[in-house]
Amino acid sequence: MNKIADLYIRVSTDEQAEKGFSQRNQEEMLRKYCSINQIQIRNVIYEDHSAKTFNRPQWKKFLVDVKKYKNKINLVLFMKWDRFSRNAGDAYQMINLLRKLGVEPQAIEQPLDLSVPENKMMLAFYLAAPEVENDRRALNTFQGLRRGKKEGRHMGMAPYGYANKITEDGKKYIAIVPDKATKLIWIFEQIARNVFSTESIYQMAKVKGLLISKSNLWIILRNPLYCGKIVVPQYRDEEAKWVNGQHEAIISEGLFYRVQDVLDSKARTYRPKIKTIENFPLRGFFLCPQCGQKLTGSKCKGRSKYYYYYHCNKDCKWRVNAEIANKIFKEHLNKFKPLEAVKKLYMAVLLEGHREHTGVVASEKKKSLEQIVVYEKKLSVARNLLVTEKIDAEDYNLMKVEYNAIINQIEKQIVNTDDDRSNIECLTNSGLENLLKLGEAFENGALADSREMIGLIFPENFTFLESKFQTVRVNEIINCIYLVNNRLRAKKNGTKEDIFLLSRVVTLTGFKPVTS
Numbered sequence: 001m002n003k004i005a006d007l008y009i010r011v012s013t014d015e016q017a018e019k020g021f022s023q024r025n026q027e028e029m030l031r032k033y034c035s036i037n038q039i040q041i042r043n044v045i046y047e048d049h050s051a052k053t054f055n056r057p058q059w060k061k062f063l064v065d066v067k068k069y070k071n072k073i074n075l076v077l078f079m080k081w082d083r084f085s086r087n088a089g090d091a092y093q094m095i096n097l098l099r100k101l102g103v104e105p106q107a108i109e110q111p112l113d114l115s116v117p118e119n120k121m122m123l124a125f126y127l128a129a130p131e132v133e134n135d136r137r138a139l140n141t142f143q144g145l146r147r148g149k150k151e152g153r154h155m156g157m158a159p160y161g162y163a164n165k166i167t168e169d170g171k172k173y174i175a176i177v178p179d180k181a182t183k184l185i186w187i188f189e190q191i192a193r194n195v196f197s198t199e200s201i202y203q204m205a206k207v208k209g210l211l212i213s214k215s216n217l218w219i220i221l222r223n224p225l226y227c228g229k230i231v232v233p234q235y236r237d238e239e240a241k242w243v244n245g246q247h248e249a250i251i252s253e254g255l256f257y258r259v260q261d262v263l264d265s266k267a268r269t270y271r272p273k274i275k276t277i278e279n280f281p282l283r284g285f286f287l288c289p290q291c292g293q294k295l296t297g298s299k300c301k302g303r304s305k306y307y308y309y310y311h312c313n314k315d316c317k318w319r320v321n322a323e324i325a326n327k328i329f330k331e332h333l334n335k336f337k338p339l340e341a342v343k344k345l346y347m348a349v350l351l352e353g354h355r356e357h358t359g360v361v362a363s364e365k366k367k368s369l370e371q372i373v374v375y376e377k378k379l380s381v382a383r384n385l386l387v388t389e390k391i392d393a394e395d396y397n398l399m400k401v402e403y404n405a406i407i408n409q410i411e412k413q414i415v416n417t418d419d420d421r422s423n424i425e426c427l428t429n430s431g432l433e434n435l436l437k438l439g440e441a442f443e444n445g446a447l448a449d450s451r452e453m454i455g456l457i458f459p460e461n462f463t464f465l466e467s468k469f470q471t472v473r474v475n476e477i478i479n480c481i482y483l484v485n486n487r488l489r490a491k492k493n494g495t496k497e498d499i500f501l502l503s504r505v506v507t508l509t510g511f512k513p514v515t516s
Contacts, residue, residue: 003039005075006062007031010047010083026079033077033108042073051086052134054094066101074102081107081123082130091127149232152246160184160212160220161250174247181250183210184226188251191221192258221263227256279308279322282329285454287463288312289470294461297322320464332469336457368410379403 009026023046034041043065049056066073076098078084084105085091095114098105106112110126112119145155154174158164161181162174183205190201198221202214210217224231224242228249234240280297288295295310295318311319379400386396463470 003037003075004042004073005034005039005077006042006073007034007044008047008059008062008076008078008083009045010049010051010056010078012048012050026083029079030077030108039075039077051082051084051130053087054085054090063097066098066103071102074104076103076105078105078107080109081126083107085127086130086134088124088127088131146232146235149230150243152230152243154225154230154245154247159223159225160216161226162247176248176250183208184220184250187217188221188226188255188259191262192255194262198263221259224256226250227253229253280310282310282325282454285458285461286310286325287461288314288316288318289463289465290316290318292463325464328464328469333457372407372410375403375407 007027007030009023009030011023011026027044031041033039045058045062047056047058049058054060062076081091084107085094095105104114107126110122112123112126114120114123148155153172154162158174161177161184163177164172165175166172186208187201187205187210190196190204191198196204199214202210202217205217212220220226225245225247226249228245228247229242230245232238232241232243279299282295283297284294286295287293291312291314293312293314295312297308297310299306299308301307308322309319310322310325311317382391382396382399382403385391386393
Protein backbone atom coordinates (compact mmCIF):
# COMPACT_ATOMS: atom_id res chain seq x y z
CA MET A 1 0.00 0.00 0.00
CA ASN A 2 1.38 3.40 -0.99
CA LYS A 3 1.93 5.74 1.94
CA ILE A 4 0.68 9.31 1.50
CA ALA A 5 1.51 11.96 4.08
CA ASP A 6 0.92 15.58 4.98
CA LEU A 7 3.94 17.34 6.47
CA TYR A 8 3.20 19.46 9.55
CA ILE A 9 5.79 22.16 10.23
CA ARG A 10 5.24 24.24 13.38
CA VAL A 11 7.50 26.93 14.77
CA SER A 12 7.13 29.85 17.16
CA THR A 13 9.26 33.00 17.19
CA ASP A 14 11.07 32.30 20.46
CA GLU A 15 11.84 28.68 19.49
CA GLN A 16 13.24 29.81 16.16
CA ALA A 17 15.54 32.28 17.93
CA GLU A 18 16.63 29.96 20.75
CA LYS A 19 16.79 26.51 19.13
CA GLY A 20 16.96 27.11 15.41
CA PHE A 21 13.68 25.32 14.60
CA SER A 22 13.37 27.09 11.27
CA GLN A 23 10.60 26.10 8.88
CA ARG A 24 13.05 25.54 6.02
CA ASN A 25 15.15 23.17 8.12
CA GLN A 26 12.12 21.15 9.21
CA GLU A 27 10.79 20.89 5.66
CA GLU A 28 14.16 19.76 4.33
CA MET A 29 14.44 16.99 6.95
CA LEU A 30 10.85 15.80 6.44
CA ARG A 31 11.17 15.67 2.65
CA LYS A 32 14.43 13.73 2.96
CA TYR A 33 12.71 11.22 5.30
CA CYS A 34 9.82 10.76 2.84
CA SER A 35 12.25 10.25 -0.04
CA ILE A 36 14.16 7.54 1.81
CA ASN A 37 11.02 5.74 2.94
CA GLN A 38 9.16 6.17 -0.36
CA ILE A 39 6.35 8.22 1.14
CA GLN A 40 4.34 10.43 -1.20
CA ILE A 41 3.79 14.00 0.00
CA ARG A 42 0.30 15.41 -0.52
CA ASN A 43 0.50 18.74 1.30
CA VAL A 44 2.81 20.83 3.49
CA ILE A 45 1.24 22.65 6.44
CA TYR A 46 3.05 25.65 7.93
CA GLU A 47 2.05 26.75 11.42
CA ASP A 48 3.29 29.72 13.47
CA HIS A 49 1.34 29.19 16.67
CA SER A 50 1.73 27.91 20.22
CA ALA A 51 1.41 24.15 20.85
CA LYS A 52 -0.30 24.58 24.23
CA THR A 53 -3.64 23.75 22.58
CA PHE A 54 -4.88 22.51 19.20
CA ASN A 55 -6.76 25.77 18.68
CA ARG A 56 -4.39 26.63 15.83
CA PRO A 57 -5.59 28.09 12.51
CA GLN A 58 -3.70 25.78 10.11
CA TRP A 59 -4.28 22.65 12.20
CA LYS A 60 -8.03 23.26 12.24
CA LYS A 61 -7.98 23.62 8.45
CA PHE A 62 -6.05 20.34 8.23
CA LEU A 63 -8.69 18.52 10.34
CA VAL A 64 -11.52 19.87 8.20
CA ASP A 65 -9.69 18.68 5.08
CA VAL A 66 -9.05 15.20 6.53
CA LYS A 67 -12.70 14.78 7.56
CA LYS A 68 -13.92 15.96 4.17
CA TYR A 69 -11.57 13.79 2.10
CA LYS A 70 -11.22 10.55 4.05
CA ASN A 71 -8.56 8.00 3.04
CA LYS A 72 -6.66 10.58 1.00
CA ILE A 73 -3.71 10.34 3.40
CA ASN A 74 -2.62 7.84 6.03
CA LEU A 75 0.22 9.76 7.72
CA VAL A 76 0.86 13.18 9.23
CA LEU A 77 4.57 13.68 9.80
CA PHE A 78 6.43 16.19 12.00
CA MET A 79 9.94 16.48 13.41
CA LYS A 80 9.35 15.80 17.14
CA TRP A 81 6.36 15.24 19.36
CA ASP A 82 6.68 18.77 20.81
CA ARG A 83 5.96 20.03 17.25
CA PHE A 84 2.68 18.13 17.51
CA SER A 85 1.64 19.20 21.04
CA ARG A 86 2.91 20.46 24.40
CA ASN A 87 -0.16 19.27 26.29
CA ALA A 88 -0.28 15.53 27.02
CA GLY A 89 -4.03 15.36 27.68
CA ASP A 90 -4.96 17.17 24.44
CA ALA A 91 -2.39 15.12 22.50
CA TYR A 92 -3.93 11.76 23.47
CA GLN A 93 -7.39 12.96 22.42
CA MET A 94 -6.07 14.23 19.08
CA ILE A 95 -4.20 10.96 18.40
CA ASN A 96 -7.42 9.01 18.96
CA LEU A 97 -9.34 11.35 16.66
CA LEU A 98 -6.73 11.04 13.88
CA ARG A 99 -6.74 7.24 14.17
CA LYS A 100 -10.51 7.17 13.75
CA LEU A 101 -10.01 9.16 10.55
CA GLY A 102 -7.39 6.65 9.35
CA VAL A 103 -4.41 8.97 9.89
CA GLU A 104 -1.35 7.97 11.94
CA PRO A 105 0.69 10.80 13.55
CA GLN A 106 4.44 10.20 13.60
CA ALA A 107 7.58 12.10 14.68
CA ILE A 108 10.52 11.24 12.43
CA GLU A 109 13.18 11.97 15.11
CA GLN A 110 11.22 10.16 17.85
CA PRO A 111 9.53 7.30 15.92
CA LEU A 112 7.09 5.12 17.86
CA ASP A 113 5.02 2.15 16.79
CA LEU A 114 1.90 2.85 18.82
CA SER A 115 0.54 -0.62 18.10
CA VAL A 116 3.13 -1.83 20.63
CA PRO A 117 1.66 -1.16 24.13
CA GLU A 118 5.06 -0.49 25.73
CA ASN A 119 5.71 2.37 23.34
CA LYS A 120 2.88 4.32 24.96
CA MET A 121 5.19 4.83 27.94
CA MET A 122 7.74 6.52 25.68
CA LEU A 123 4.94 8.54 24.07
CA ALA A 124 3.90 9.77 27.53
CA PHE A 125 7.47 10.88 28.20
CA TYR A 126 7.82 12.64 24.82
CA LEU A 127 4.54 14.50 25.39
CA ALA A 128 5.05 15.28 29.09
CA ALA A 129 8.60 16.64 28.74
CA PRO A 130 7.68 19.72 26.64
CA GLU A 131 4.61 20.35 28.81
CA VAL A 132 6.81 20.34 31.94
CA GLU A 133 9.24 22.68 30.17
CA ASN A 134 6.39 25.07 29.33
CA ASP A 135 5.02 25.00 32.87
CA ARG A 136 8.48 25.63 34.38
CA ARG A 137 9.10 28.54 32.03
CA ALA A 138 5.69 30.03 32.83
CA LEU A 139 6.28 29.63 36.58
CA ASN A 140 9.72 31.26 36.38
CA THR A 141 8.25 34.16 34.41
CA PHE A 142 5.42 34.56 36.91
CA GLN A 143 7.76 34.51 39.91
CA GLY A 144 10.10 37.00 38.22
CA LEU A 145 7.22 39.39 37.54
CA ARG A 146 5.97 39.02 41.11
CA ARG A 147 9.44 39.68 42.54
CA GLY A 148 9.70 42.81 40.40
CA LYS A 149 6.34 44.06 41.69
CA LYS A 150 7.40 43.43 45.31
CA GLU A 151 10.45 45.61 44.64
CA GLY A 152 8.16 48.40 43.43
CA ARG A 153 8.84 48.08 39.71
CA HIS A 154 6.13 48.34 37.06
CA MET A 155 6.33 45.30 34.83
CA GLY A 156 5.28 45.49 31.19
CA MET A 157 4.13 48.31 28.95
CA ALA A 158 3.87 51.73 30.54
CA PRO A 159 0.28 52.87 31.22
CA TYR A 160 -1.15 56.15 29.88
CA GLY A 161 0.77 59.10 31.32
CA TYR A 162 4.07 57.19 31.45
CA ALA A 163 6.64 55.99 28.92
CA ASN A 164 9.04 53.02 29.02
CA LYS A 165 12.66 54.13 29.45
CA ILE A 166 16.05 52.43 29.91
CA THR A 167 18.94 53.79 31.96
CA GLU A 168 22.52 53.82 30.68
CA ASP A 169 23.26 50.64 32.61
CA GLY A 170 20.31 48.82 31.02
CA LYS A 171 17.71 49.08 33.80
CA LYS A 172 14.14 49.56 32.64
CA TYR A 173 11.79 52.07 34.28
CA ILE A 174 8.74 54.21 33.52
CA ALA A 175 8.92 58.00 33.31
CA ILE A 176 6.17 60.62 33.35
CA VAL A 177 5.03 62.10 30.02
CA PRO A 178 4.32 65.73 31.08
CA ASP A 179 1.48 66.65 28.68
CA LYS A 180 -0.44 63.42 29.38
CA ALA A 181 0.20 63.68 33.11
CA THR A 182 -1.24 67.21 33.15
CA LYS A 183 -4.50 65.94 31.65
CA LEU A 184 -4.71 63.12 34.22
CA ILE A 185 -4.08 65.49 37.14
CA TRP A 186 -6.89 67.72 35.90
CA ILE A 187 -9.27 64.74 35.63
CA PHE A 188 -8.45 63.43 39.11
CA GLU A 189 -8.88 66.91 40.62
CA GLN A 190 -12.23 67.46 38.88
CA ILE A 191 -13.61 64.12 40.08
CA ALA A 192 -12.34 64.71 43.63
CA ARG A 193 -14.24 68.03 43.74
CA ASN A 194 -17.42 66.01 43.16
CA VAL A 195 -19.14 68.81 41.21
CA PHE A 196 -19.77 67.13 37.84
CA SER A 197 -20.40 63.55 36.80
CA THR A 198 -17.53 61.38 35.61
CA GLU A 199 -19.09 61.19 32.15
CA SER A 200 -19.14 65.00 31.88
CA ILE A 201 -15.52 65.24 33.03
CA TYR A 202 -14.53 62.64 30.45
CA GLN A 203 -16.22 64.66 27.69
CA MET A 204 -14.45 67.85 28.84
CA ALA A 205 -11.13 65.97 28.90
CA LYS A 206 -11.68 64.81 25.31
CA VAL A 207 -12.06 68.46 24.28
CA LYS A 208 -8.74 69.13 26.03
CA GLY A 209 -7.07 66.41 23.96
CA LEU A 210 -7.52 63.19 25.95
CA LEU A 211 -7.20 60.31 23.48
CA ILE A 212 -8.27 57.25 25.47
CA SER A 213 -11.54 55.35 25.72
CA LYS A 214 -13.98 55.68 28.60
CA SER A 215 -13.22 52.15 29.80
CA ASN A 216 -9.47 52.88 29.87
CA LEU A 217 -10.11 56.06 31.85
CA TRP A 218 -12.08 54.05 34.42
CA ILE A 219 -9.11 51.65 34.78
CA ILE A 220 -6.78 54.62 35.25
CA LEU A 221 -8.98 56.15 37.96
CA ARG A 222 -8.83 52.87 39.91
CA ASN A 223 -5.11 52.25 39.40
CA PRO A 224 -2.96 53.09 42.48
CA LEU A 225 0.11 53.21 40.23
CA TYR A 226 -0.69 56.88 39.58
CA CYS A 227 -0.18 57.73 43.25
CA GLY A 228 3.14 55.87 43.38
CA LYS A 229 1.96 52.41 44.44
CA ILE A 230 2.41 48.98 42.84
CA VAL A 231 -0.22 46.27 43.39
CA VAL A 232 1.11 42.83 44.33
CA PRO A 233 -1.86 40.45 43.81
CA GLN A 234 -2.79 37.60 46.10
CA TYR A 235 -0.92 34.34 45.55
CA ARG A 236 -1.38 31.17 47.59
CA ASP A 237 -1.02 32.11 51.26
CA GLU A 238 0.25 35.63 50.49
CA GLU A 239 -2.38 38.34 50.72
CA ALA A 240 -2.68 41.11 48.13
CA LYS A 241 -0.82 44.29 49.08
CA TRP A 242 0.39 47.62 47.80
CA VAL A 243 4.09 48.55 47.86
CA ASN A 244 5.84 51.85 47.23
CA GLY A 245 6.78 52.07 43.56
CA GLN A 246 10.17 53.06 42.21
CA HIS A 247 8.47 55.34 39.67
CA GLU A 248 7.44 58.97 40.20
CA ALA A 249 3.79 59.48 41.17
CA ILE A 250 1.56 61.72 39.03
CA ILE A 251 -0.93 62.47 41.84
CA SER A 252 -0.81 62.40 45.64
CA GLU A 253 -2.17 59.52 47.72
CA GLY A 254 -4.70 61.86 49.30
CA LEU A 255 -6.10 62.88 45.92
CA PHE A 256 -6.28 59.23 44.81
CA TYR A 257 -8.25 58.19 47.90
CA ARG A 258 -10.65 61.14 47.55
CA VAL A 259 -11.38 60.05 43.98
CA GLN A 260 -12.02 56.48 45.18
CA ASP A 261 -14.51 57.79 47.74
CA VAL A 262 -16.36 59.71 45.03
CA LEU A 263 -16.40 56.71 42.67
CA ASP A 264 -17.58 54.43 45.49
CA SER A 265 -20.29 56.99 46.39
CA LYS A 266 -18.92 57.24 49.94
CA ALA A 267 -18.69 61.00 49.66
CA ARG A 268 -21.39 61.54 47.03
CA THR A 269 -23.47 64.70 46.98
CA TYR A 270 -24.95 65.09 43.51
CA ARG A 271 -22.83 65.32 40.43
CA PRO A 272 -24.82 66.85 37.59
CA LYS A 273 -23.95 66.79 33.93
CA ILE A 274 -22.06 69.79 32.66
CA LYS A 275 -24.05 69.97 29.41
CA THR A 276 -27.49 71.44 29.88
CA ILE A 277 -29.72 74.00 28.15
CA GLU A 278 -28.72 77.64 28.78
CA ASN A 279 -32.18 78.46 30.15
CA PHE A 280 -31.88 75.78 32.85
CA PRO A 281 -28.59 76.38 34.70
CA LEU A 282 -30.15 75.07 37.95
CA ARG A 283 -31.18 71.70 36.51
CA GLY A 284 -29.53 68.91 38.45
CA PHE A 285 -29.29 71.05 41.64
CA PHE A 286 -32.97 71.98 41.95
CA LEU A 287 -35.35 69.73 43.95
CA CYS A 288 -39.14 69.55 43.84
CA PRO A 289 -40.50 71.13 47.08
CA GLN A 290 -43.38 68.62 47.19
CA CYS A 291 -41.81 65.21 46.51
CA GLY A 292 -38.07 65.95 46.77
CA GLN A 293 -37.21 64.62 43.29
CA LYS A 294 -34.75 66.43 41.02
CA LEU A 295 -36.48 68.78 38.62
CA THR A 296 -36.00 68.62 34.89
CA GLY A 297 -36.60 71.44 32.38
CA SER A 298 -38.67 71.90 29.25
CA LYS A 299 -40.10 74.65 27.08
CA CYS A 300 -43.69 75.37 26.06
CA LYS A 301 -44.66 77.33 22.96
CA GLY A 302 -46.88 80.36 23.58
CA ARG A 303 -48.51 82.63 21.04
CA SER A 304 -45.37 84.55 20.21
CA LYS A 305 -42.48 82.89 22.07
CA TYR A 306 -41.33 79.89 24.09
CA TYR A 307 -41.70 79.73 27.88
CA TYR A 308 -39.26 77.74 29.95
CA TYR A 309 -40.15 75.80 33.10
CA TYR A 310 -38.47 73.67 35.73
CA HIS A 311 -40.90 70.84 36.44
CA CYS A 312 -41.26 67.50 38.23
CA ASN A 313 -41.90 64.32 36.26
CA LYS A 314 -43.55 62.57 39.23
CA ASP A 315 -47.25 62.55 40.15
CA CYS A 316 -47.14 65.96 41.87
CA LYS A 317 -46.41 67.72 38.50
CA TRP A 318 -45.00 70.78 40.34
CA ARG A 319 -43.42 73.42 38.11
CA VAL A 320 -42.02 76.92 38.21
CA ASN A 321 -41.14 79.46 35.53
CA ALA A 322 -37.41 79.12 34.80
CA GLU A 323 -36.89 82.88 34.39
CA ILE A 324 -38.45 83.57 37.79
CA ALA A 325 -36.49 80.73 39.47
CA ASN A 326 -33.19 81.90 37.98
CA LYS A 327 -33.91 85.47 39.14
CA ILE A 328 -34.71 84.35 42.71
CA PHE A 329 -31.53 82.27 42.75
CA LYS A 330 -29.40 85.22 41.55
CA GLU A 331 -30.90 87.48 44.25
CA HIS A 332 -30.12 84.85 46.86
CA LEU A 333 -26.59 84.47 45.48
CA ASN A 334 -25.93 88.21 45.86
CA LYS A 335 -26.44 87.86 49.62
CA PHE A 336 -23.09 86.08 49.76
CA LYS A 337 -21.14 88.90 48.10
CA PRO A 338 -18.61 90.53 50.45
CA LEU A 339 -19.30 94.20 51.10
CA GLU A 340 -17.13 96.39 48.92
CA ALA A 341 -16.47 98.72 51.87
CA VAL A 342 -14.83 95.97 53.93
CA LYS A 343 -12.85 94.30 51.15
CA LYS A 344 -9.56 95.36 52.79
CA LEU A 345 -10.76 93.91 56.07
CA TYR A 346 -11.47 90.53 54.48
CA MET A 347 -8.10 90.68 52.78
CA ALA A 348 -6.31 91.34 56.07
CA VAL A 349 -8.14 88.55 57.91
CA LEU A 350 -7.47 86.02 55.17
CA LEU A 351 -3.78 86.86 54.94
CA GLU A 352 -3.46 86.71 58.72
CA GLY A 353 -5.13 83.30 58.74
CA HIS A 354 -2.80 82.15 55.98
CA ARG A 355 0.24 83.28 57.97
CA GLU A 356 -0.97 81.30 60.97
CA HIS A 357 -1.38 78.16 58.90
CA THR A 358 1.93 78.63 57.08
CA GLY A 359 3.71 78.71 60.42
CA VAL A 360 3.58 74.93 60.16
CA VAL A 361 4.99 75.17 56.64
CA ALA A 362 7.86 77.32 57.89
CA SER A 363 8.61 74.71 60.53
CA GLU A 364 8.63 72.00 57.88
CA LYS A 365 10.95 74.11 55.74
CA LYS A 366 13.35 74.41 58.64
CA LYS A 367 13.33 70.65 59.10
CA SER A 368 13.95 70.20 55.38
CA LEU A 369 16.98 72.49 55.49
CA GLU A 370 18.32 70.50 58.45
CA GLN A 371 17.85 67.29 56.45
CA ILE A 372 19.84 68.75 53.56
CA VAL A 373 22.71 69.55 55.93
CA VAL A 374 22.64 65.98 57.29
CA TYR A 375 22.86 64.43 53.82
CA GLU A 376 25.57 66.84 52.74
CA LYS A 377 27.59 65.74 55.79
CA LYS A 378 27.02 62.09 54.86
CA LEU A 379 28.26 62.84 51.35
CA SER A 380 31.34 64.55 52.77
CA VAL A 381 32.09 61.53 55.00
CA ALA A 382 31.74 59.19 52.03
CA ARG A 383 34.16 61.38 50.05
CA ASN A 384 36.73 61.16 52.86
CA LEU A 385 36.35 57.37 53.00
CA LEU A 386 37.01 57.23 49.26
CA VAL A 387 40.15 59.35 49.59
CA THR A 388 41.46 57.12 52.40
CA GLU A 389 40.58 54.02 50.29
CA LYS A 390 38.25 52.62 52.95
CA ILE A 391 35.54 52.24 50.33
CA ASP A 392 35.86 51.71 46.58
CA ALA A 393 34.70 54.10 43.87
CA GLU A 394 31.64 52.04 43.01
CA ASP A 395 30.25 52.24 46.56
CA TYR A 396 30.97 55.97 46.69
CA ASN A 397 29.15 56.58 43.38
CA LEU A 398 26.09 54.69 44.65
CA MET A 399 26.00 56.78 47.83
CA LYS A 400 26.56 59.98 45.85
CA VAL A 401 23.65 59.27 43.49
CA GLU A 402 21.34 58.33 46.37
CA TYR A 403 22.17 61.34 48.57
CA ASN A 404 22.03 63.85 45.69
CA ALA A 405 18.62 62.52 44.65
CA ILE A 406 17.30 63.00 48.19
CA ILE A 407 18.77 66.51 48.43
CA ASN A 408 17.24 67.50 45.06
CA GLN A 409 13.84 66.22 46.13
CA ILE A 410 13.94 68.21 49.39
CA GLU A 411 15.04 71.36 47.55
CA LYS A 412 12.11 71.01 45.12
CA GLN A 413 9.69 70.85 48.05
CA ILE A 414 11.18 74.02 49.52
CA VAL A 415 10.92 75.87 46.18
CA ASN A 416 7.27 74.84 45.82
CA THR A 417 6.51 76.16 49.31
CA ASP A 418 8.18 79.51 48.60
CA ASP A 419 6.26 79.90 45.33
CA ASP A 420 2.95 79.25 47.13
CA ARG A 421 3.65 81.88 49.80
CA SER A 422 4.64 84.51 47.25
CA ASN A 423 1.45 84.00 45.21
CA ILE A 424 -1.10 83.89 48.06
CA GLU A 425 -1.73 87.67 48.15
CA CYS A 426 -2.44 87.78 44.42
CA LEU A 427 -4.72 84.73 44.65
CA THR A 428 -6.62 86.17 47.62
CA ASN A 429 -7.18 89.50 45.90
CA SER A 430 -8.36 87.72 42.72
CA GLY A 431 -10.75 85.54 44.74
CA LEU A 432 -12.31 88.56 46.48
CA GLU A 433 -12.75 90.39 43.16
CA ASN A 434 -14.60 87.35 41.78
CA LEU A 435 -16.85 87.17 44.83
CA LEU A 436 -17.75 90.86 44.47
CA LYS A 437 -19.18 89.96 41.03
CA LEU A 438 -20.98 86.82 42.20
CA GLY A 439 -24.45 87.47 40.76
CA GLU A 440 -23.09 88.85 37.49
CA ALA A 441 -20.77 85.86 37.11
CA PHE A 442 -23.74 83.49 37.47
CA GLU A 443 -25.85 85.38 34.94
CA ASN A 444 -23.22 86.36 32.37
CA GLY A 445 -20.56 83.68 32.72
CA ALA A 446 -20.18 80.52 30.67
CA LEU A 447 -22.70 77.82 31.53
CA ALA A 448 -20.02 75.37 32.73
CA ASP A 449 -18.48 78.03 35.00
CA SER A 450 -21.90 78.99 36.40
CA ARG A 451 -22.77 75.40 37.24
CA GLU A 452 -19.34 74.81 38.78
CA MET A 453 -19.88 77.88 40.98
CA ILE A 454 -23.29 76.55 42.09
CA GLY A 455 -21.72 73.24 43.06
CA LEU A 456 -18.99 74.96 45.08
CA ILE A 457 -21.33 77.26 47.01
CA PHE A 458 -24.09 74.69 47.58
CA PRO A 459 -22.63 71.25 48.38
CA GLU A 460 -26.19 69.88 48.67
CA ASN A 461 -29.22 70.39 46.46
CA PHE A 462 -31.75 73.19 47.08
CA THR A 463 -35.41 74.01 46.47
CA PHE A 464 -37.96 76.87 46.61
CA LEU A 465 -40.79 77.08 49.09
CA GLU A 466 -43.36 79.84 48.57
CA SER A 467 -40.94 81.66 46.25
CA LYS A 468 -38.20 81.57 48.89
CA PHE A 469 -34.87 79.89 48.40
CA GLN A 470 -34.09 76.96 50.73
CA THR A 471 -31.04 74.73 51.06
CA VAL A 472 -29.74 72.31 53.66
CA ARG A 473 -26.13 73.45 53.66
CA VAL A 474 -23.95 76.22 52.22
CA ASN A 475 -20.18 76.22 51.82
CA GLU A 476 -18.75 77.15 55.23
CA ILE A 477 -16.64 80.09 54.04
CA ILE A 478 -19.48 81.58 51.99
CA ASN A 479 -21.82 81.20 54.95
CA CYS A 480 -19.35 83.10 57.18
CA ILE A 481 -19.35 85.99 54.68
CA TYR A 482 -23.16 85.98 54.72
CA LEU A 483 -23.26 86.16 58.53
CA VAL A 484 -20.65 88.95 58.64
CA ASN A 485 -22.56 90.93 56.01
CA ASN A 486 -25.75 90.67 58.08
CA ARG A 487 -23.99 91.93 61.20
CA LEU A 488 -22.36 94.82 59.38
CA ARG A 489 -25.61 95.88 57.67
CA ALA A 490 -27.40 95.79 61.04
CA LYS A 491 -24.97 98.40 62.47
CA LYS A 492 -25.96 102.05 62.37
CA ASN A 493 -24.10 104.31 60.00
CA GLY A 494 -20.78 105.41 61.50
CA THR A 495 -20.58 102.53 64.01
CA LYS A 496 -17.32 100.65 63.85
CA GLU A 497 -17.27 96.88 63.85
CA ASP A 498 -14.78 94.96 65.96
CA ILE A 499 -12.75 93.06 63.38
CA PHE A 500 -11.64 90.54 66.00
CA LEU A 501 -15.19 89.13 66.08
CA LEU A 502 -14.58 87.79 62.57
CA SER A 503 -13.46 84.21 62.12
CA ARG A 504 -9.75 83.76 61.60
CA VAL A 505 -10.01 80.15 60.41
CA VAL A 506 -9.28 79.98 56.67
CA THR A 507 -8.40 77.19 54.32
CA LEU A 508 -4.84 76.52 53.16
CA THR A 509 -5.86 76.78 49.50
CA GLY A 510 -6.43 80.54 49.63
CA PHE A 511 -9.88 82.05 49.27
CA LYS A 512 -11.43 79.70 46.73
CA PRO A 513 -14.29 77.86 48.47
CA VAL A 514 -13.45 74.25 49.32
CA THR A 515 -16.08 71.52 49.64
CA SER A 516 -15.62 68.11 51.10
